[in-house]
Amino acid sequence: xxxxxxxxxxxxxxxxxxxxxxxxxxxxxxxxxxxxxxxxxxxxxxxxxxxxxxxxxxxxxxxxxxxxxxxxxxxxxxxxxxxxxxxxxxxxxxxxxxxxxxxxxxxxxxxxxxxxxxxxxxxxxxxxxxxxxxxxxxxxxxxxxxxxxxxxxxxxxxxxxxxxxxxxxxxxxxxxxxxxxxxxxxxxxxxxxxxxxxxxxxxxxxxxxxxxxxxxxxxxxxxxxxxxxxxxxxxxxxxxxxxxxxxxxxxxxxxxxxxxxxxxxxxxxxxxxxxxxxxxxxxxxxxxxxxxxxxxxxxx
Numbered sequence: 001x002x003x004x005x006x007x008x009x010x011x012x013x014x015x016x017x018x019x020x021x022x023x024x025x026x027x028x029x030x031x032x033x034x035x036x037x038x039x040x041x042x043x044x045x046x047x048x049x050x051x052x053x054x055x056x057x058x059x060x061x062x063x064x065x066x067x068x069x070x071x072x073x074x075x076x077x078x079x080x081x082x083x084x085x086x087x088x089x090x091x092x093x094x095x096x097x098x099x100x101x102x103x104x105x106x107x108x109x110x111x112x113x114x115x116x117x118x119x120x121x122x123x124x125x126x127x128x129x130x131x132x133x134x135x136x137x138x139x140x141x142x143x144x145x146x147x148x149x150x151x152x153x154x155x156x157x158x159x160x161x162x163x164x165x166x167x168x169x170x171x172x173x174x175x176x177x178x179x180x181x182x183x184x185x186x187x188x189x190x191x192x193x194x195x196x197x198x199x200x201x202x203x204x205x206x207x208x209x210x211x212x213x214x215x216x217x218x219x220x221x222x223x224x225x226x227x228x229x230x231x232x233x234x235x236x237x238x239x240x241x242x243x244x245x246x247x248x249x250x251x252x253x254x255x256x257x258x259x260x261x262x263x264x265x266x267x268x269x270x271x272x273x274x275x276x277x278x279x280x281x282x283x284x285x286x287x288x289x290x291x292x293x294x295x296x297x298x299x300x
Contacts, residue, residue, distance in 0.1 A: 009124065012244075018187060020223070023226055024219075025184075026184045028219055028222060030202070031202060038181055042075075044094040044097040046186060046189065047116070049067030049068055051105040054105050054115060061134040061189075064189065065134075067097075068183075068185055069183065075090060075178060078090055120195050121193035121245045122196070122248075123244070124244050135190065141183055145176060149176070191230065191248070192249070193245035196248075210263035228255075
């Protein structure tokens with residue numbers, strides 16, 4: 001294939017596959033916790049890290065990782081202790097992150113808002129070898145956490161009180177989920193962009209839920225869908241010269257609409273199959289009274 005003859009496209013496709021795996025992998029826990037927009041908030045905070053990276057002439061990916069992890073931990077602390085003022089504190093954190101990113105990148109030598117665009121919306125041609133190395137290491141961490149601790153994270157996501165009663169370290173697992181989400185945002189920002197990464201964390205999971213009934217199946221289908229749309233969006237972006245982040249998100253939404261349309265007839269067919277499999281009830285005059293049936297069961 002012609003697309004594989006270019007080193008920058010090889011790097012972009014590898015990054016796209018890793019993003020397609022990691023974003024739904026952590027997104028499924030955020031959806032279960034009803035924190036679907038957490039990735040969006042972390043993306044705003046990560047902008048400060050990108051700006052600091054340019055200002056300090058350090059890797060924007062690693063600096064964004066550090067800042068977004070700190071922001072995610074702060075978000076969890078606000079959720080625990082913020083009470084009624086928590087939403088105001090989160091709003092200041094999110095918008096302060098955006099403002100900090102714009103300020104720092106303009107203070108950097110030779111920096112401008114144009115440097116920030118590729119991180120906000122994704123860019124294929126700017127994925128460097130150092131970016132790929134960072135993305136691979138961060139993606140390995142995300143996969144290790146989301147797969148290795150899937151039972152514990154699922155229990156906490158479903159019911160924190162029950163998880164606490166069973167002895168699980170709920171607060172530690174909540175912090176780990178937030179940190180993993182922050183790492184995922186920085187993994188995805190070079191391909192999808194900070195402003196669009198939340199969609200890739202949530203929409204594939206929502207699409208998979210239209211067809212699946214178990215957590216394991218939803219996890220597998222959402223990751224498979226994430227990989228398909230990221231590769232499809234990256235290839236389309238190369239041939240059609242369109243923004244990769246927007247293309248990937250639009251493909252993801254299209255997949256959600258298609259699976260939603262497919263789910264309705266499948267649900268009706270499943271309901272008919274279940275109804276047909278049930279044994280027909282006896283006529284009313286042939287039914288054994290409930291008291292007599294209970295007596296027969298205990299041998300009276």
